[in-house]
Amino acid sequence: xxxxxxxxxxxxxxxxxxxxxxxxxxxxxxxxxxxxxxxxxxxxxxxxxxxxxxxxxxxxxxxxxxxxxxxxxxxxxxxxxxxxxxxxxxxxxxxxxxxxxxxxxxxxxxxxxxxxxxxxxxxxxxxxxxxxxxxxxxxxxxxxxxxxxxxxxxxxxxxxxxxxxxxxxxxxxxxxxxxxxxxxxxxxxxxxxxxxxxxxxxxxxxxxxxxx
Amino acid sequence: xxxxxxxxxxxxxxxxxxxxxxxxxxxxxxxxxxxxxxxxxxxxxxxxxxxxxxxxxxxxxxxxxxxxxxxxxxxxxxxxxxxxxxxxxxxxxxxxxxxxxxxxxxxxxxxxxxxxxxxxxxxxxxxxxxxxxxxxxxxxxxxxxxxxxxxxxxxxxxxxxxxxxxxxxxxxxxxxxxxxxxxxxxxxxxxxxxxxxxxxxxxxxxxxxxxxxxxxxxxxxxxxxxxxxxxxxxxxxxxxxxxxxxxxxxxxxxxxxxxxxxxxxxxxxxxxxxxxxxxxxxxxxxxxxxxxxxxxxxxxxxxxxxxxxxxxxxxxxxxxxxxxxxxxxxxxxxxxxxxxxxxxxxxxxxxxxxxxxxxxxxxxxxxxxxxxxxxxxxxxxxxxxxxxxxxxxxxxxxxxxxxxxxxxxxxxxxxxxxxxxxxxxxxxxxxxxxxxxxxxxxxxxxxxxxxxxxxxxxxxxxxxxxxxxxxxxxxxxxxxxxxxxxxxxxxxxxxxxxxxxxxxxxxxxxxxxxxxxxxxxxxxxxxxxxxxxxxxxxxxxxxxxxxxxxxxxxxxxxxxxxxxxxxxxxxxxxxxxxxxxxxxxxxxxxxxxxxxxxxxxxxxxxxxxxxxxxxxxxxxxxxxxxxxxxxxxxxxxxxxxxxxxxxxxxxxxxxxxxxxxxxxxxxxxxxxxxxxxxxxxxxxxxxxxxxxxxxxxxxxxxxxxxxxxxxxxxxxxxxxxxxxxxxxxxxxxxxxxxxxxxxxxxxxxxxxx
Numbered sequence: 001x002x003x004x005x006x007x008x009x010x011x012x013x014x015x016x017x018x019x020x021x022x023x024x025x026x027x028x029x030x031x032x033x034x035x036x037x038x039x040x041x042x043x044x045x046x047x048x049x050x051x052x053x054x055x056x057x058x059x060x061x062x063x064x065x066x067x068x069x070x071x072x073x074x075x076x077x078x079x080x081x082x083x084x085x086x087x088x089x090x091x092x093x094x095x096x097x098x099x100x101x102x103x104x105x106x107x108x109x110x111x112x113x114x115x116x117x118x119x120x121x122x123x124x125x126x127x128x129x130x131x132x133x134x135x136x137x138x139x140x141x142x143x144x145x146x147x148x149x150x151x152x153x154x155x156x157x158x159x160x161x162x163x164x165x166x167x168x169x170x171x172x173x174x175x176x177x178x179x180x181x182x183x184x185x186x187x188x189x190x191x192x193x194x195x196x197x198x199x200x201x202x203x204x205x206x207x208x209x210x211x212x
Numbered sequence: 213x214x215x216x217x218x219x220x221x222x223x224x225x226x227x228x229x230x231x232x233x234x235x236x237x238x239x240x241x242x243x244x245x246x247x248x249x250x251x252x253x254x255x256x257x258x259x260x261x262x263x264x265x266x267x268x269x270x271x272x273x274x275x276x277x278x279x280x281x282x283x284x285x286x287x288x289x290x291x292x293x294x295x296x297x298x299x300x301x302x303x304x305x306x307x308x309x310x311x312x313x314x315x316x317x318x319x320x321x322x323x324x325x326x327x328x329x330x331x332x333x334x335x336x337x338x339x340x341x342x343x344x345x346x347x348x349x350x351x352x353x354x355x356x357x358x359x360x361x362x363x364x365x366x367x368x369x370x371x372x373x374x375x376x377x378x379x380x381x382x383x384x385x386x387x388x389x390x391x392x393x394x395x396x397x398x399x400x401x402x403x404x405x406x407x408x409x410x411x412x413x414x415x416x417x418x419x420x421x422x423x424x425x426x427x428x429x430x431x432x433x434x435x436x437x438x439x440x441x442x443x444x445x446x447x448x449x450x451x452x453x454x455x456x457x458x459x460x461x462x463x464x465x466x467x468x469x470x471x472x473x474x475x476x477x478x479x480x481x482x483x484x485x486x487x488x489x490x491x492x493x494x495x496x497x498x499x500x501x502x503x504x505x506x507x508x509x510x511x512x513x514x515x516x517x518x519x520x521x522x523x524x525x526x527x528x529x530x531x532x533x534x535x536x537x538x539x540x541x542x543x544x545x546x547x548x549x550x551x552x553x554x555x556x557x558x559x560x561x562x563x564x565x566x567x568x569x570x571x572x573x574x575x576x577x578x579x580x581x582x583x584x585x586x587x588x589x590x591x592x593x594x595x596x597x598x599x600x601x602x603x604x605x606x607x608x609x610x611x612x613x614x615x616x617x618x619x620x621x622x623x624x625x626x627x628x629x630x631x632x633x634x635x636x637x638x639x640x641x642x643x644x645x646x647x648x649x650x651x652x653x654x655x656x657x658x659x660x661x662x663x664x665x666x667x668x669x670x671x672x673x674x675x676x677x678x679x680x681x682x683x684x685x686x687x688x689x690x691x692x693x694x695x696x697x698x699x700x701x702x703x704x705x706x707x708x709x710x711x712x713x714x715x716x717x718x719x720x721x722x723x724x725x726x727x728x729x730x731x732x733x734x735x736x737x738x739x740x741x742x743x744x745x746x747x748x749x750x751x752x753x754x755x756x757x758x759x760x761x762x763x764x765x766x767x768x769x770x771x772x773x774x775x776x777x778x779x780x781x782x783x784x785x786x787x788x789x790x791x792x793x794x795x796x797x798x799x800x801x802x803x804x805x806x807x808x809x810x811x812x813x814x815x816x817x818x819x820x821x822x823x824x825x826x827x828x829x830x831x832x833x834x835x836x837x838x839x840x841x842x843x844x845x846x847x848x849x850x851x852x853x854x855x856x857x858x859x860x861x862x863x864x865x866x867x868x869x870x871x872x873x874x875x876x877x878x879x880x881x882x883x884x885x886x887x888x889x890x891x892x893x894x895x896x897x898x899x900x901x902x903x904x905x906x907x908x909x910x911x912x913x914x915x916x917x918x919x920x921x922x923x924x925x926x927x928x929x930x931x932x933x934x935x936x937x938x939x940x941x942x943x944x945x946x947x948x949x950x951x952x953x954x955x956x957x958x959x960x961x962x963x964x965x
Contacts, residue, residue, distance in 0.1 A: 013786030020793045056778045083781040085821065087846070088831055088839040104785035105817050108793060135846060146856040146895050148908050149946075149954055180901050184860045 001028040002119065003047055007062075008054040008081065009034045013104070017052070020108055027115070036060035043069075048076060050115055053098075055082040055089070063089070066096040077118045081111075087136045090129055100124035144204050145188040152206060154181045159198045159210045246273050264294055264302040268309040275313050283313060301342040304333035308349035315353050327353055341383060344373030348390050360397050361619030367394055381421065388417045388426070395433070401616055404441055411437055424469035428478060431462035432485075439489060452493045459486045477518035483509035484524050491528060503532065519556035523549040523563050530570065539574050546571050561598045565591060758934055766828070766872060773827035776820055784820065788813040822847070829875055836864055837871040841878060841896060848882060855882065858897045865900070865961070870939060874898075874907065874959075877935050881909040881955050884928055889913025889953065907957040915951045 004027055008014040014032040022029050030046055033039040036059050042048070051069070055062035066078055079100035080093045093101055099118040102111055106126040117124040125133065147155065157167045164182070168175040182194055189197040202210045249270040256263035267290045274283035287310045294302040307330035314323035327350050334346035351366035367390050374387050391414035398407040415430035435458035442451035462482045487505035490498040506525045513521035526549030533542035549567050553559050568591035575584035686693060788810055795806045824830075825847065832840040838859045845855035866874065878896055885891050891913030899906040929945075932955075936943045939959045947953035 008782070010782035010786055013782055013789065016786050016790040016793070020789065054782075083777060083785065083817070083821070086831055086839075086843045088835040088843060092835070104782070105788055105814055108789065139846070146858065146893070148895055148897060148910050149952075150908075150956075180899070180906070184899055187860050188858070 001026060002115070003028050003030050003049045004052065004115070005030045005039065005042065005046075005048045005050075006032045006052045006081075007034075007036070007039045007057070008032070008052070009056070009058050010054075017111075021111075024112065034058070036065055043073060048073075050077045050079065050118070052079050052081045052111075055080060055084055055093075063092055063096055066093065066098050070097050079111075079114055079118060079124070085128060085132055087132050090125075090132060094123065101129045102126040103128045144206075147185075147188070147201075147206060151181055151185055151188075154178060155185060155198060155201050156207045156209070158182075158194055159202065159207050161211045243277075246270075246277055249273050258293070261297070261299075261302060264290060264306060268305060271309055271313065275316065280313070280317060284310075287313070299337065299339075300333040301337040301339040304330045304337055304346050305342055307333065308346045311353060312349055315356060320357070323353060340373045341377040341386075344370045344377060345386055346370075347373065348386060348393075351390075352393060355393060355397060360400065361616045364394065364397060365619075384417050384421055388414050388421075391417065399437070404437075407437060408434075424465055428462050428465045428482075431458045431465060432482060435459040435462060435485065439485070442493065446493075449493075452489065455489055456486070459489070477513060477516035477521055480509045480512035480516065480518060480521040480525070483512060484521055484528070487525065487528050491532060499532065502528070506532075513552075517556075519552045519554075520560040520563060523553035523567070524560070526552060527563060527566055527570075534570075534574075539577065543571065543574050546574070561594055565594050565598070568594065754934075755938060758938060762873075762935075762938075770828040770830075773824040773830065776827070777824040777830075781817060781820055781824075784813055784817050788817075826879075829872075829879075832871055832875060833868065837866065837875060837898070838862065838864075840871075840875055841898075844875075844879065844882075845894075845896065848886070853886070853892060853894065855894045855896065858895070860897070860899045862898055862900045866905070870959075873935050873939055874905075877932055877957065878907070878909055880928065880932050880935075885909075885911040885913055885953065889915065891952065903961050905959045905961065907959070908954065909957075910952065910954040912952040915947045915949050915953050917949060918945050918947050 004021060006014045006017055006029070008017075011032075011034070014034075018029050018032055021027050030048055031042060033042060034057075036057055039051075053062045053065065062080060062082070066080075069076060069078065077099045078097070079102055080098050081102050081104055082089070083104050084090075085103060090101055100114045100123065102114050102124075103126055106128065110126045114124040114126065153171060154167055157170060162170065164175050164178045168178045171178075185197050186192070186194060189200050191197050191200065198207070198210060201207045249266070253263065253266040253270045256266060267286060271283040271287050274280075274286070287306055291303060291306050291310070294306050297303070307326050311323045311327035311330060314320075314326060327346075330346050331350055334343045337343065347366045347370035351363040351370060354360070354363035354366060370390055371387070374383060374390065377383055391410045394410040395407055395414065398404075398410065411430070411434050415427070415434060418426035418430045435455050438451045438455035438458065442448070442455060445451060459482055463479075463486065466479050466482065483505045487502045487509060490502035490505065494502075506528045509525035510522055510529075513519070513525060526545045530542040530545035530549065533539075533545060546567055549563075550571075553563060553567070568587045572584045572587035572591055575581070575587060791806065791813070792810050795803055795810065798806065825844070829840040829844065831843050838857070841857050845857045849855045882894055882896070885894055889911050891911035893912050895908065895910045897906075897908040897910075899908075933943055936957055936959075941957055941959035944956045945953070946956070
């Protein structure tokens with residue numbers, strides 16, 4: 001039997017979940033706890049295998065509970081069950097050591113699948129959560145840097161061999177500003193100098209003319 | 213058993229060479245030389261001027277043979293003769309010899325006076341070689357009075373004279389002496405390059421002179437110099453090999469000219485040094501060579517009864533034995549070394565020190581502590597006796613280096629002063645020229661004036677004549693004219709009064725006008741100031757109102773968002789869960805209808821999230837501006853619109869309130885773009901610079917005519933503008949129809965709100 005606990009301050013959700021999970025033959029619902037304090041009291045006396053944990057609790061933040069709980073009970077598995085669908089929150093939950101992350105509006109089948117998966121030692125994300133993580137990874141992979149209009153102008157002039165002062169004169173801005181844009185361009189292209197950035201911009205078709 | 217000695221032990225024997233030269237040369241050959249010089253001196257007649265040079269040589273030889281009084285007497289006698297001659301060079305020469313001897317005899321004040329006299333005489337003389345010699349003597353004395361910097365200067369002057377003089381054996385000897393002095397001073401100063409230069413010059417002179425003894429000495433000195441250099445830069449084996457090369461050359465010189473070599477121990481000396489470098493600096497294959505040379509040194513040392521050299525060779529052999537782990541043999545060698553060194557009259561203290569130190573170490577390793585202590589005590593005794601000497605040497609060297617530094621500084625000051633003076637001279641010259649020109653101008657003016665004077669005199673004379681003529685002519689009409697004149701003068705007076713009156717009236721008018729202007733200007737200024745103050749007050753009120761408004765707004769929004777997200781969100785989720793579970797148990801017909809409702813519930817949750825997020829970016833508090841904007845951008849992005857967020861050099865220095873304001877500004881700009889411009893791409897960029905933050909929000913949409921914006925649309929912008937103002941920032945808008953829009957905001961740093 002797998003001992004399961006639910007920590008959520010919403011009686012409607014936690015009771016509903018409890019009733020549904022109780023019908024599974026190999027799951028044993030230990031209890032529903034509305035606060036972090038009630039949970040930690042229960043943990044003192046009862047062994048819990050899987051904890052379904054909400055983030056917005058009245059007396060604590062669920063994310064901040066993960067690490068201390070795992071330190072105290074290393075065998076405990078934690079699934080975050082939350083309305084939050086932001087990448088930063090998901091990422092932070094896993095960094096704290098959570099074993100799974102499931103959106104509250106996921107289907108009951110996904111919750112059951114999640115419990116099975118994390119008990120085999122894997123990490124689990126519900127479909128929605130997985131999509132959010134994938135989208136983030138995709139946007140980070142795109143390699144062509146996005147340039148502002150001003151940056152494109154400066155890069156184009158620099159590609160023609162103009163100096164900082166000359167560019168500043170031509171575009172009616174201060175040399176200091178040009179210098180700052182230069183630094184930004186180098187960082188955006190992740191190169192060590194502007195001429196490599198120019199070369200890359202030309203290869204990507206961001207600028208058309210170049211003097212070697 | 214292998215014994216490693218931590219302290220470096222030195223079996224090297226350069227100091228011995230000098231001791232030997234001083235001790236042996238006089239005893240071996242001095243008497244012969246003295247006799248030879250005496251006869252040479254006697255050959256000259258009293259009128260023969262070359263006699264003075266013979267006098268110098270003889271006096272020096274006497275001086276080194278403990279016949280100082282005779283030497284001084286001879287010099288004084290001949291000086292009287294030399295002073296009678298018109299050419300001062302002989303007196304200069306003899307005075308120099310006298311000064312050097314006086315210094316050796318520790319009469320420093322007398323020596324100083326004598327050499328200065330010699331210098332004065334030499335400066336009057338035209339003989340270049342004597343000049344060179346006198347300056348050499350002066351340098352020699354200065355060097356021994358620890359004024360090495362000054363000494364180098366004199367040696368340089370001396371060399372410049374000697375280089376011009378006609379070549380001869382004496383000249384070459386003198387040059388060689390100067391080189392030797394310079395070499396030893398540069399060695400003290402650690403100026404390796406210069407030391408090397410003068411050593412090599414001395415060597416080439418020696419080779420030119422074909423004196424095997426001097427050649428040998430030069431080679432040895434060079435070898436020793438490179439050996440020392442290698443000790444300092446042991447990673448540069450060039451110096452090691454140069455040391456070997458010169459030692460071997462010295463050895464060859466000795467072997468080739470064995471018969472004419474006055475000091476047989478020199479062979480032992482060079483053999484010792486070679487053995488030492490082969491053993492210490494070269495790889496193991498050279499050990500056999502090291503051994504051979506040590507044996508050679510031992511046998512030649514014994515032959516020539518130079519026991520220091522024998523002891524030194526035993527020392528090297530003992531160290532070789534130690535390296536092989538044969539402590540017994542090492543000890544035997546050391547004891548032999550100790551016996552040999554005690555046979556001599558003068559013991560090289562460094563070698564003694566090394567012997568006792570090594571012996572003490574070996575005894576300690578063997579466990580014979582009493583013996584070890586005995587040797588160690590000996591070691592300490594010798595060490596303390598030479599320590600004082602070393603301390604003296606170190607202080608001398610330091611002084612010399614200080615002297616050198618001081619000289620360089622003086623030179624710089626002199627150069628500076630010279631430049632300054634030159635400038636002054638140029639200035640003076642320019643002034644002179646100017647004054648001269650002025651003078652000429654004055655003269656011209658004077659001329660003109662006198663001419664004018666003459667002219668005016670002429671005119672006045674002419675006028676006088678005319679006057680007299682007219683008087684004569686006018687005599688009869690005098691009455692008439694006088695009446696007429698009266699009339700005219702009356703009119704004149706009247707005219708003057710009128711003019712004065714008008715002028716006064718005009719100036720009064722101008723004054724009034726000016727006063728009036730000033731007053732109205734002042735009034736206007738005051739009014740402006742007042743308006744400005746009012747405006748400022750208004751601005752303040754506006755800002756504080758805005759702050760309160762924004763604060764209240766944000767708080768209210770956060771509360772609503774929390775309630776929506778946590779409360780309603782949870783409720784909806786729970787409802788969906790239960791419904792979908794119930795659905796599983798119902799009939800298939802009912803299921804499809806129910807599923808629709810469940811899907812609507814999902815949509816409701818999504819909508820609720822969107823509303824809550826727009827109300828308050830709760831990520832901001834926990835994860836900061838960058839994460840909050842990333843989340844916002846990814847929520848607003850879809851297949852038709854790509855929103856890109858870039859943070860460059862951003863170090864999370866904005867406080868929460870500022871972050872929220874920036875977030876709101878960007879949110880408003882992006883919302884506007886989506887609502888009005890229909891863009892396919894929006895770039896959000898935040899750059900932290902040294903003094904400011906630079907935010908760019910740029911879209912590729914329709915663009916708008918910024919200057920002719922309708923009141924309705926500009927309301928949104930005004931909202932943004934006031935938030936930017938609140939951050940003490942500056943908003944610049946760049947947009948044209950069809951060109952997209954670009955909003956650039958800069959916010960100054962370090963201004964706490």
